[in-house]
Each structure stands twice: as structure tokens, then as C-alpha cells.
Amino acid sequence: MLLETRALDAGYGQFRALFSVDFAVAEGECIAVIGANGAGKSTLMRSVAGVIRNAPEMVLHRGAPIGALSAAEVMKRGIAMVPEGRRLFPSLSVEENLLIGGQVRKAAGPWSLESIYGLFPILRERRHSPGTALSGGQQQMVAIGRALMSNPGLLLCDEISLGLAPVVIRDIYAALPRIRAGGTAMVVVEQDIGQALSVADRVYCLMEGRVTLTGRAADVTRDAIHAAYFGEAA
Amino acid sequence: MIWVDTLVQGILLGGLYALFAAGLSLVFGIMRLVNLAHGDLIVFAAYLVLLGVSLLGISPWVVALVAAPVMFALGWLLQSLVLNRVLGKDILPPLLVTFGLSVVIQNGLLEAFSADSRRIPAGTLDGASLNLGIATVGVMPLLTFASAIAVIVALNAIFYRTALGRAFRATSDDAVTAGLMGIEPKRIFAVATGLAMVVVTIAALYLGMRANFDPSIGPARLIYAFEAVIIGGLGSLWGTLAGGIIIGVAQTVGAAINPEWQILAGHVAFLLVLLVRPRGLFPRAVD
Amino acid sequence: MYRLTTHTRAGTVTGLAMLLLIAVGLAAPVFASRDLIQDLFFILTMLTLAQLWNLLAGYGGLVSVGQQAFVGIGAYAMFAGVILLGWNPVYAILLGGLAGLALAVPAAFLAFRLQGAYFAIGTWVIAEVTRLLVAQWKTLGGGTGTSLPREATANILGVETVAALFGVREAAARDIVAYWLALGLAVAVVGVIYRLLRSRLGLALLAVRDNTEAAQSVGVDARRLKWVVFLLAAAATGLVGGLVFMQTARISPDAAFALTDWTAYVIFIVVIGGIGTIEGPILGVLVFFVLRSALADYGSWYLMTLGLIAIVVMLFAPQGLWGAISSRTGLHLFPVRRRLAGPHIEGGN
Numbered sequence: 001m002l003l004e005t006r007a008l009d010a011g012y013g014q015f016r017a018l019f020s021v022d023f024a025v026a027e028g029e030c031i032a033v034i035g036a037n038g039a040g041k042s043t044l045m046r047s048v049a050g051v052i053r054n055a056p057e058m059v060l061h062r063g064a065p066i067g068a069l070s071a072a073e074v075m076k077r078g079i080a081m082v083p084e085g086r087r088l089f090p091s092l093s094v095e096e097n098l099l100i101g102g103q104v105r106k107a108a109g110p111w112s113l114e115s116i117y118g119l120f121p122i123l124r125e126r127r128h129s130p131g132t133a134l135s136g137g138q139q140q141m142v143a144i145g146r147a148l149m150s151n152p153g154l155l156l157c158d159e160i161s162l163g164l165a166p167v168v169i170r171d172i173y174a175a176l177p178r179i180r181a182g183g184t185a186m187v188v189v190e191q192d193i194g195q196a197l198s199v200a201d202r203v204y205c206l207m208e209g210r211v212t213l214t215g216r217a218a219d220v221t222r223d224a225i226h227a228a229y230f231g232e233a234a
Numbered sequence: 235m236i237w238v239d240t241l242v243q244g245i246l247l248g249g250l251y252a253l254f255a256a257g258l259s260l261v262f263g264i265m266r267l268v269n270l271a272h273g274d275l276i277v278f279a280a281y282l283v284l285l286g287v288s289l290l291g292i293s294p295w296v297v298a299l300v301a302a303p304v305m306f307a308l309g310w311l312l313q314s315l316v317l318n319r320v321l322g323k324d325i326l327p328p329l330l331v332t333f334g335l336s337v338v339i340q341n342g343l344l345e346a347f348s349a350d351s352r353r354i355p356a357g358t359l360d361g362a363s364l365n366l367g368i369a370t371v372g373v374m375p376l377l378t379f380a381s382a383i384a385v386i387v388a389l390n391a392i393f394y395r396t397a398l399g400r401a402f403r404a405t406s407d408d409a410v411t412a413g414l415m416g417i418e419p420k421r422i423f424a425v426a427t428g429l430a431m432v433v434v435t436i437a438a439l440y441l442g443m444r445a446n447f448d449p450s451i452g453p454a455r456l457i458y459a460f461e462a463v464i465i466g467g468l469g470s471l472w473g474t475l476a477g478g479i480i481i482g483v484a485q486t487v488g489a490a491i492n493p494e495w496q497i498l499a500g501h502v503a504f505l506l507v508l509l510v511r512p513r514g515l516f517p518r519a520v521d
Numbered sequence: 522m523y524r525l526t527t528h529t530r531a532g533t534v535t536g537l538a539m540l541l542l543i544a545v546g547l548a549a550p551v552f553a554s555r556d557l558i559q560d561l562f563f564i565l566t567m568l569t570l571a572q573l574w575n576l577l578a579g580y581g582g583l584v585s586v587g588q589q590a591f592v593g594i595g596a597y598a599m600f601a602g603v604i605l606l607g608w609n610p611v612y613a614i615l616l617g618g619l620a621g622l623a624l625a626v627p628a629a630f631l632a633f634r635l636q637g638a639y640f641a642i643g644t645w646v647i648a649e650v651t652r653l654l655v656a657q658w659k660t661l662g663g664g665t666g667t668s669l670p671r672e673a674t675a676n677i678l679g680v681e682t683v684a685a686l687f688g689v690r691e692a693a694a695r696d697i698v699a700y701w702l703a704l705g706l707a708v709a710v711v712g713v714i715y716r717l718l719r720s721r722l723g724l725a726l727l728a729v730r731d732n733t734e735a736a737q738s739v740g741v742d743a744r745r746l747k748w749v750v751f752l753l754a755a756a757a758t759g760l761v762g763g764l765v766f767m768q769t770a771r772i773s774p775d776a777a778f779a780l781t782d783w784t785a786y787v788i789f790i791v792v793i794g795g796i797g798t799i800e801g802p803i804l805g806v807l808v809f810f811v812l813r814s815a816l817a818d819y820g821s822w823y824l825m826t827l828g829l830i831a832i833v834v835m836l837f838a839p840q841g842l843w844g845a846i847s848s849r850t851g852l853h854l855f856p857v858r859r860r861l862a863g864p865h866i867e868g869g870n
Binding site: 262266267268270316319320325326327328329330331333334335336337338340341342344345453456457460461464494497498501502504505508509512 | 839
């Protein structure tokens with residue numbers, strides 16, 4: 001198992017956001033995590049990425065306990081995150097934003113500055129612009145490219161469709177299968193259920209910090225998702 | 235043509251103040267920390283160089299070359315062991331810790347070296363001058379100014395042309411997301427402080443060769459450095475040079491009018507800029 | 522049934538204890554030696570300065586490293602009142618408060634353009650400028666300073682009466698008068714601060730300190746609040762300056778505007794005692810005094826020790842001594858927190 005969480009309880013100070021969450025990603029898999037606002041999806045991602053630190057055994061990477069590691073240490077193990085809100089560095093150009101993604105961990109793999117420009121050609125044209133001068137969709141591409149530069153084994157995508165127009169979302173999601181083909185496993189956190197299910201092998205649904213549904217994307221029914229997403233018969 | 239002479243002297247003095255300020259600007263730009271002990275660290279480095287010169291009998295330039303990595307290590311340790319522990323949203327702890335540090339350094343130097351004025355011997359360069367046509371300038375002030383420019387060019391090169399510089403800028407923008415890139419902010423901060431201490435060593439070299447110094451002059455250097463940074467605008471090293479020059483010129487002009495007014499003139503210039511342009515002349519940093 | 526209150530049992534006990542202490546303090550000259558009176562004067566004036574700095578920095582979030590400007594200007598205003606206007610020194614102290622207030626207006630105008638640590642250094646610059654300007658004032662001694670004229674010190678309000686009452690010489694009587702004034706000023710300042718913090722203004726202040734934006738979003742005028750606190754502290758600090766230099770009867774720019782005496786010591790007192798509480802500076806000034814008595818002969822070692830202690834406290838116990846005590850025992854002698862008092866609520870505090 002590439003990554004799993006076991007009985008993960010995470011939160012912010014005195015506020016608990018996740019309750020005993022069991023979650024797993026296998027090598028090369030693509031997992032969708034869906035749920036309403038505040039359900040705990042981002043908390044789950046941040047716990048895996050090391051932004052939120054927990055007990056060591058709560059998050060396992062290839063069996064090794066990483067729950068207490070810092071974000072930088074987790075990243076060096078090959079788990080990269082595309083953070084919610086993109087969070088490009090305003091002081092860096094597009095190209096520098098990409099470069100910084102790959103300057104700490106140098107791992108072999110298909111992704112480099114050239115291949116990312118191949119994935120998202122528009123970025124090559126805007127390579128010297130400040131990161132924040134781009135449109136939302138282009139910034140999202142930079143954020144994804146930045147995370148890919150370290151050739152991670154696992155890519156965490158936190159709400160990459162947030163604030164983007166549907167046609168832009170389509171373009172971005174069109175790139176995901178190519179990333180998968182490169183050998184990277186992915187976790188896609190979304191409020192947009194349609195897009196998430198279109199790329200995922202399996203899906204988890206969170207509600208109020210608990211896993212309310214899990215199964216193969218192809219197998220889950222609309223009603224089951226509805227119930228899991230909103231709770232009760234909504 | 236006494237005014238041209240005064241002006242040129244003021245500009246060159248600005249180079250020294252820019253050297254004082256560059257380290258301060260660097261550290262503040264990256265981690266929003268103002269080290270109240272900055273001036274005292276410059277004085278400490280000056281004593282270090284003095285010690286090297288008196289004990290080893292070699293040229294101050296060589297001593298400074300050796301002292302620089304020592305100061306880097308000290309800065310690195312200071313940040314790692316002390317300042318990293320108090321950095322956070324509250325501005326009070328770093329302020330108070332560095333204030334305490336300032337007092338400790340000043341009094342430590344007092345105990346170790348007494349309050350006597352000292353000077354780093356500059357050999358043949360002491361009092362040497364160069365005729366530039368419009369004015370005759372001392373070689374030392376000219377060298378100081380040239381060094382200030384060299385330091386700023388070097389720092390800018392680091393910031394904008396290296397991976398380390400990328401890491402500096404990214405950490406300054408968003409330390410959490412920098413962590414997602416594999417960058418440990420605390421380690422970056424330690425490197426930054428170490429680098430600042432190298433600049434401090436250069437500043438100390440020229441401070442010590444130029445005029446007498448004693449343990450108590452640190453705070454005044456901090457104030458000049460700070461004024462240069464504020465006038466220049468946060469985030470711009472060239473702005474810091476401009477700020478230093480403005481202070482330097484104000485001081486020399488003030489002194490030319492009345493020697494008692496030298497320091498006051500510098501402060502007044504600062505307050506005037508603060509009044510008219512609170513963000514400085516060339517603000518760049520996104521705060 | 523339920524009411525919002527700041528009263529606690531510990532607070533009430535402390536209040537009574539304070540009254541007792543004040544009574545003892547008033548009577549002190551009867552049994553205390555001149556040395557003790559002088560020590561008490563020092564303690565009381567430092568305590569006052571510490572409480573004011575704590576109000577500024579601990580409650581108001583305004584970290585000033587330039588309060589010596591107001592001590593100095595207050596002292597010089599007092600001297601000016603005596604030497605130039607012929608006032609009785611005790612009345613001239615009030616001029617000190619006015620001078621502090623007057624200086625605070627342009628000071629705040631300039632300094633408030635800066636934030637955080639830069640605000641701190643800005644206040645320092647303003648203090649330096651004030652010192653340099655005052656040193657140009659030749660009538661009051663310029664750079665070397667001057668002393669209060671003999672007739673003025675002899676005529677200080679109450680000195681003759683005290684000398685006769687206690688059978689002491691004029692200098693000792695002056696110390697006693699100064700001590701009583703210091704006691705009165707300390708009680709008044711602590712009292713005003715305490716009342717202030719328990720008032721709505723105080724609640725607004727705490728809100729701004731914790732989160733300025735949030736406070737502003739509920740209608741707190743943060744800017745006006747900071748002005749009020751800054752001006753208040755400056756005026757009171759000016760009064761202290763006037764009083765201190767009335768007692769020494771000698772002034773110079775370096776002494777009146779000394780960073781070490783009027784800011785460094787004050788900051789150490791507040792930090793070591795516990796910033797952001799009223800009890801903290803009280804504890805801090807006692808610790809400070811003990812350290813000073815023990816190490817005063819050791820000059821720079823004394824200052825180094827203070828500096829090191831301040832660093833260590835900020836690293837490991839940022840709430841200071843009182844903060845450590847208070848968090849262990851839950852004790853608040855000067856309670857400013859509002860509690861809901863009434864019948865016990867299930868599951869509540």
C-alpha cells in the first residue's frame with residue numbers, strides 16, 4: 001500500500017476535524033475524496049502532507065510511519081501537494097515557481113521543466129511572468145507543474161477546480177490521465193463530484209470528519225453518494 | 235567648492251550606512267525579524283577583527299576573510315538555537331530577546347575589552363586620498379562605498395540567480411507552502427542570518443578602520459541602519475543604498491553647518507521621509 | 522441571575538491587602554531609614570514606569586523603546602518650570618506631565634506610520650532626536666546639564682514641615698516628600714490602569730491586542746485607542762520624569778534620556794515579572810530590586826545577567842514569573858477578565 005491513514009484523528013488546536021479516518025492509496029491508483037465544505041477533506045490532505053502533524057502511526061507511507069514528520073520531510077519522501085488555493089509564490093516567476101518545486105528533491109522520472117511545458121504549453125509562453133499575473137486556470141497549471149517537478153510517487157490535489165470556469169476545469173482534468181500514465185498515484189479532493197469521479201478508481205466520501213462512503217468509482221450509485229455527502233436522505 | 239566636497243563625503247558615508255543596513259534588510263525581508271542587537275553584532279565583529287589583527291599580526295582584510303565564516307556560524311547558531319524559537323505571530327518575543335542580546339553583547343564587550351576606544355589599523359590606506367577632479371576623497375571611504383555596491387550586487391545575485399535565493403524569496407512569501415516544496419523554513423532562516431552576519435563582518439571591517447569604536451556604539455549603528463532601510467523602502471537593497479546616502483549626506487551637510495548638528499540632521503532627514511513617504515522611496519516587498 | 526463581572530475573591534482580598542500596604546507605606550517615614558526611603562522611592566518610580574510600559578506594550582500592543590523621551594522631557598519641563606518660571610518644584614512636576622503629553626502628539630503622529638519592530642525603533646529615534654534637541658537648550662545647561670537652585674530645593678512643598686515633624690535635615694526631608702509623591706503616583710497610576718482595563722475601553726484594548734482586524738470589524742476604533750493609550754502613558758511617564766529628577770535635583774541630557782535606566786530596566790522588569798498582567802510588573806520590580814542590590818557592584822555583569830534572564834524568560838517562560846505562577850495556580854490578584862457569575866452551569870467552567 002503506497003499510503004494509508006489508520007484511525008486518523010486530526011484537527012486544529014482544540015477543534016477536531018477528523019474522527020478515526022481510515023484511508024488508503026495503492027501504487028498508481030487515483031482516489032477521489034469528496035464531501036461538502038468543512039467535511040474534513042483538506043484536513044485529511046494536510047495531515048498526509050505533513051502540514052498538520054499527528055501521531056506517527058496514523059499516517060503510513062509504504063508501511064513507514066510518517067504522521068509526525070514535517071511537510072518538508074514528507075515531500076522528500078515523494079509525496080507532493082497541490083495546495084488548496086494554488087498558493088503560488090508572488091515573488092517568483094512562473095518558471096521559478098516550477099523550478100522551486102524540483103530543487104530540493106531530485107528524483108528520476110518523466111517530469112522536468114521541458115515536459116511540464118509540454119503538458120501545459122501556455123506556461124512556456126508566460127514563463128517569465130510573475131506567478132500571480134496569470135489567470136486562475138493558468139495558476140492552477142503552474143501549481144500542478146510545480147508539484148510534479150520533484151517526480152513524486154503520490155500527488156495530492158486539493159480542490160484544483162475551485163474558482164475556475166467549467167471549460168478551464170475540463171482542460172486541467174484532461175491533463176490528469178497523462179500524469180497518471182507517468183506512474184504517479186493521485187488523490188483528488190473535490191467538491192465537484194462529476195470531475196472527480198471521472199478520473200478516479202476509487203472514491204471516499206467524508207462528512208463531518210468521518211468516512212461515510214468508500215468504494216469503486218464505477219460501482220457507487222448517485223443515491224449512495226447523495227446520502228453519504230449530505231447525510232440521511234437529503 | 236566646499237559643498238561638492240561635503241556632498242561627495244556624504245555619499246561615500248552612505249556606503250558605510252548601506253553596509254550596516256544590508257544585513258538588517260536581508261533578515262527582515264526573509265523572516266520579518268528586526269534584530270535589535272544588529273548594531274552590537276557589528277561592533278562585536280569589529281572587536282573580532284581587531285583581536286585577529288593584534289594576535290596574529292596579519293592584515294585586517296585577511297582577518298576579515300577568516301572572521302566571515304566564523305560570524306556566519308555564529309549567526310547560524312543564534313538563529314537556530316535562539317531566534318527560531320521565538321519567531322511567530324507575536325512581535326514581542328523576538329524584540330525582547332534581541333534587546334536582551336544587545337545588552338548582553340554590549341556589556342560582554344565592555345568586560346572583555348573595557349570602554350577604551352579602539353581602531354583597526356589600516357596600514358598605508360589610513361589617511362590616503364585620491365583626487366577625483368571634482369573633489370579629493372579618502373581611499374577608505376571610496377573602498378567602503380565600492381564594497382557596499384559589491385555586497386548589494388552579490389546579495390541580489392544570490393536572491394535572483396540561485397536556488398538558495400529562490401528558497402529565500404519563497405519562504406519570505408509563504409513559509410508553509412515553501413515547506414511543501416521540501417524547504418525547511420527554519421533552516422533557511424538560519425542560513426539567512428548567517429549570511430547577514432557575513433555582511434556584518436564586512437561592515438565591521440570598515441567601521442573599525444574608519445574611526446574609533448567602543449562597546450557602546452552599537453545602538454547608534456542600528457539606528458542608522460534602520461533609518462536607511464526605512465528610507466529606502468522594505469525589500470529593496472538598492473533602496474537601502476539610497477537611504478544610506480540620504481542619511482550620509484544629511485549628516486555631512488548638517489555637520490558643515492554646525493558640527494553639533496551632525497547626528498541630529500540625519501535623524502531629521504529620516505523623520506522627514508517618514509512624514510512624506512512612510513513606505514519609503516522604493517518599496518517593493520509585499521507585506 | 523447571571524451577571525458579567527470582573528470581581529473575584531482573590532481580587533477582593535488583594536484589594537484589602539493593597540489598602541493595608543498603602544497605609545503602611547504612608548507611615549513608613551516614621552520607622553524607615555533614609556536608605557530605605559530612597560530604595561522605596563526607586564522601587565515605586567520603576568514600578569510606575571513598568572506598569573505604564575506594560576499598558577503600552579502588553580495591553581496596547583505598542584512596543585516602545587523610546588519612553589525615555591517622555592521621562593526626559595518631563596524632567597526638563599519640571600526644571601524649566603522651576604528655573605525659568607520660578608514655580609515650586611512639586612507644582613512643576615505637573616508641567617512634566619503636560620510636556621510628556623505635548624511631545625506624545627507629534628511622536629505618535631510619526632511613529633504610528635510604522636509597524637511592529639520598526640515602530641519600536643522609530644520611538645527610539647524620536648527619543649534620540651528629543652535628547653539631541655534638548656542638549657541644545659543652553660539655558661538649562663546644554664549638554665552638561667544643571668542643578669536645581671538651592672532656594673528651590675529648600676522650598677519644595679512640605680519639606681520644611683517634614684523636616685520639623687521628623688527631625689531630619691532638608692535633604693532627608695526632600696527624600697520623604699518625594700517618596701510620598703511617588704507612593705501617591707504609583708497608586709494612582711496602577712489604580713487608573715486597573716480601572717481602565719476593567720472598563721469598556723479596556724475590553725476594546727484587549728480585543729485590538731489579540732486581533733486588530735476582528736476588533737475593527739465589530740466597531741472598535743483601533744487607531745483612536747492606540748492614540749489614547751500612547752498619550753496617557755506619555756503624560757504619566759512625564760510626571761514620573763519630573764518627580765525623579767526633583768528628587769535628584771540634578772539633570773543632564775544623558776541622564777534624563779538614558780535608554781538603560783528608563784527603558785532597558787523597565788522592559789526587563791515587565792518581561793521577567795510577566796507581561797500583559799498588572800501583577801507581573803509588581804513581581805518584576807521586586808526581583809529587579811533584589812538583583813540590583815546583590816549585583817550592583819558588578820556593573821556590566823549585572824546588566825549582562827538581566828539581559829540573559831530576559832532572554833531565557835522569553836525563550837522558556839514568555840509569560841514571565843507571574844504568568845508561570847498564575848497558570849499553575851489560576852490565581853489572579855488584579856482580575857480583569859470578565860466572567861459570567863451566577864449559578865453553576867453544567868459542563869461549563
